[in-house]
Amino acid sequence: MNYHWDWGIFFKSTGVGSEIYLNWFVSGLGWTIAVALAGWIIALALGSVLGVMRTLPGKLLPAIATAYVELFRNVPLLVQLFIWYFLVPDLLPTPLEMWFKQGISPATSAYLSVVVCLGLFTAARVCEQVRTGIQALPRGQNNAALAMGFTTAQTYRFVLLPQAFRVIIPPLTSEFLNIFKNSSVASLIGLMELLAQTKQTAEFSANIFEAFTLATLIYFVLNMSLMGFMAWVEKRVRIPGMMGGSK
């Protein structure tokens, strides 16, 4: 292979303004983080509500939550993104549609689409974890809380959820990392996040190997840091005397 390696490429000018290639990666990383964190907030909030719904007595609320999970888990992420970006805006009331298509910048409309898409997609997965976390608790905990006079809402708030969330920190960590990795689909609707900037660098400079090596490293370091953060959270909320906590 006659490839000319040049690791100095990242400090060279892109020819666009006064930017060097490294600026593109920094900006891309910023978008990746902005997409993933906003999506995660939606996923965690909505997923928790849905997960609770799946464990409630009665028929209607569990059925709604189950239908949601099946819908969002069984359609490919990329298909969902195209639906949110190309289809849903046309179904909005005209003023909203005009605002989405003309009132905001293309970057903002792409950003909103991908945040909603990733948030709702990941919510289905968070829902399943919250549900199993709750169902893994001894049934007696629910009874004990009710027997003390807690309402169902108080039982979840003070007794079931604080325990369930501790149980599911490890699988939630995986989802948290997944949303960062999945955010790369945004490159397909033109949002200049990390992957899009990498591709652009590769095209502009022809240093495709260096560009993708750096992108790989950035994703790797980012996810390792997130894992470290979640391990820290897990340690902080550990209960003395149980679940691997110290005596």
Next chain:
Amino acid sequence: MSAMISINNVSKWYGDFQVLTDCTTGVKKGEVVVVCGPSGSGKSTLIKCVNALEPFQKGEIIVDGISVGDPKTDLPKLRSRVGMVFQHFELFPHLSITENLAIAQVKVLGRSQEEARDKGLKLLDRVGLKAHAHKFPGQLSGGQQQRVAIARALAMDPIAMLFDEPTSALDPEMINEVLDVMTELAQEGMTMMCVTHEMGFARRVAHRVIFMDKGAIVEDCEKDAFFGDINARSERARQFLSKILQH
């Protein structure tokens, strides 16, 4: 003496399977009633019907003048007035002992944090565990946890206490420390309904003994009659007693 708990013709089914058949009995104010019988006889189910942790399909249960089965009954309020102690303690593992004792006082009864804390500590002292206030349930022995569970129920100033096999999950060495607390409580005049196999406790403390088999109340008589006049008992009760009194 008026009836604190009255159970009239209660029947319950799980699908086609009848678990309670026309159960009628009651507990007067200040009375201690022990419910015994082989496993699967429905005694735990019956006691859980009293505070509506288990629904029943026929009959009625009146607690301090309030019908438990009435859909209009404020169940959390009713339950907050009836203490319950479970076989597996069911302390909330993510809360310290102090918080376990205080949380329902604050969230259900609306007491202030200090008031709830002081009351909890006083009761903890009463069951001999004041030194453990700062610990978590997982750091205590089974007997200690069950004493905390009794203190937690008492902190709500209950009008009656329900015990669902409170010593069945304990090591033999720890049974007495729990029975001692229960005995003391009975002597102070607490209204108690206890599902238990501890016939020594029944002999010493109970006013009445109920014997259940296959979901029905087979015997319901004064303690002295139950243990004294064995020949007047039903065949099934004699069998049961001869088995468990051998030891």
